[in-house]
Amino acid sequence: MQGVILMYRYAIIGFGGLGKLHLMNLLRLEQERKGDISLCAICGADKESVLSNVKLNLGTVDISSVDFSKCGFYEDYKELIEKEKPDFILSTLPTYLHEEVAIYALSKGIHVFSEKPMALTVDGCDRMIENARKTQRKLMIGQSMRFSAPYAKLKEYVLNKTYGKVRRLEFCRYSQTPTWTWNNWILDPKLSGGCVVDMHIHDVDLINWLFGKPKAVFSVGTENKLELESVITQYVYDDMLVTGSADWSMPQQFPFTAKYIINFENATAVIADKKFLLYTDEEVIDVPLDDENNHYMEIKAFVEMIIDSKECNNITTVESVRDSVSIALAEIESMRCGKMVFIK
Numbered sequence: 001m002q003g004v005i006l007m008y009r010y011a012i013i014g015f016g017g018l019g020k021l022h023l024m025n026l027l028r029l030e031q032e033r034k035g036d037i038s039l040c041a042i043c044g045a046d047k048e049s050v051l052s053n054v055k056l057n058l059g060t061v062d063i064s065s066v067d068f069s070k071c072g073f074y075e076d077y078k079e080l081i082e083k084e085k086p087d088f089i090l091s092t093l094p095t096y097l098h099e100e101v102a103i104y105a106l107s108k109g110i111h112v113f114s115e116k117p118m119a120l121t122v123d124g125c126d127r128m129i130e131n132a133r134k135t136q137r138k139l140m141i142g143q144s145m146r147f148s149a150p151y152a153k154l155k156e157y158v159l160n161k162t163y164g165k166v167r168r169l170e171f172c173r174y175s176q177t178p179t180w181t182w183n184n185w186i187l188d189p190k191l192s193g194g195c196v197v198d199m200h201i202h203d204v205d206l207i208n209w210l211f212g213k214p215k216a217v218f219s220v221g222t223e224n225k226l227e228l229e230s231v232i233t234q235y236v237y238d239d240m241l242v243t244g245s246a247d248w249s250m251p252q253q254f255p256f257t258a259k260y261i262i263n264f265e266n267a268t269a270v271i272a273d274k275k276f277l278l279y280t281d282e283e284v285i286d287v288p289l290d291d292e293n294n295h296y297m298e299i300k301a302f303v304e305m306i307i308d309s310k311e312c313n314n315i316t317t318v319e320s321v322r323d324s325v326s327i328a329l330a331e332i333e334s335m336r337c338g339k340m341v342f343i344k
């Protein structure tokens with residue numbers, strides 16, 4: 001029988017933008033939880049890039065105040081796992097490594113938080129799920145928008161039909177071309193899935209979370225500067241119209257933009273710039289929101305799932321996140337064949 005663990009040691013594998021962002025939230029959590037979690041090691045492709053600050057479209061993550069003196073550094077994640085034996089890891093590696101690393105860590109009895117997108121293929125997602133089931137370890141995927149206050153509020157309105165049913169939903173997400181990743185891995189669709197599987201998946205995952213899988217998708221896109229740089233999709237649902245777009249070929253000075261317009265039967269909601277506005281015939285309501293950041297909330301939920309046995313199945317499951325990958329891949333298939341693609 002496994003003994004009671006008094007302090008859970010964790011490692012961050014892949015220490016670029018997202019690894020650093022999560023570390024800052026985990027250090028906050030470490031203080032809030034009075035030290036029952038502790039960073040033991042980090043792993044990156046090379047030490048120099050690992051210990052410098054990094055710019056993201058979310059802003060710069062400043063790690064200059066972090067004391068790494070008690071933290072091991074590795075370039076080989078298997079060596080880290082063998083030597084440090086962490087209780088849980090965060091895998092914040094380039095996407096093409098998500099499946100391999102999650103399965104390896106699970107097989108060693110380690111709980112895994114793995115960044116989005118879950119994997120580059122649906123079979124890869126299924127293998128991750130199967131390994132988590134077999135090893136009885138926790139696996140959570142960082143589809144962080146599910147933990148974001150405006151979208152949690154939207155989900156509440158959709159479920160409760162507070163303003164009636166959704167009639168139409170339209171979303172967009174635009175980013176400057178991402179030039180900030182290690183060795184520019186993100187610009188190669190074979191490694192990242194391109195704009196569709198990497199960035200647009202945030203919205204695909206949200207509509208999947210809000211409404212379940214669409215029956216089919218019809219997508220078009222451009223490939224002027226980069227392969228799979230943009231997409232426009234119609235999602236086929238029975239009784240509402242859902243359309244969305246994404247583009248990461250914008251100029252470097254273009255501000256990151258994400259926006260939702262939702263026509264309920266009795267009001268129209270607009271979500272943009274972390275604000276949630278509701279328009280009726282009589283008034284405009286600025287819906288009050290919890291301003292906690294979604295990345296902190298998801299990591300907190302992951303830690304509570306492991307240590308406090310507090311499940312968060314109402315927010316996220318690996319099976320539904322896998323479905324989001326299948327929808328995004330169907331969009332690419334539709335773009336390529338010029339036809340509607342039905343979702344299995």
Ligand SMILES: NC(=O)c1ccc[n+]([C@@H]2O[C@H](COP(=O)([O-])OP(=O)(O)OC[C@H]3O[C@@H](n4cnc5c(N)ncnc54)[C@H](O)[C@@H]3O)[C@@H](O)[C@H]2O)c1
Pocket residue numbers: 013014015016017018019043044045046049050054075076077092093094095097115116117142143144180181182183198
């Ligand atoms: N949830 C979100 O909002 C969000 C936002 C951005 C990125 N992401 C996801 O996070 C993941 C990481 O993205 P990023 O922007 O941090 O990338 P990044 O390029 O900034 O960081 C990747 C890190 O992995 C390391 N690395 C590469 N190959 C390695 C190997 N074989 N062994 C050990 N380390 C290795 C590099 O040294 C680098 O530190 C991606 O899957 C991305 O899609 C999620």
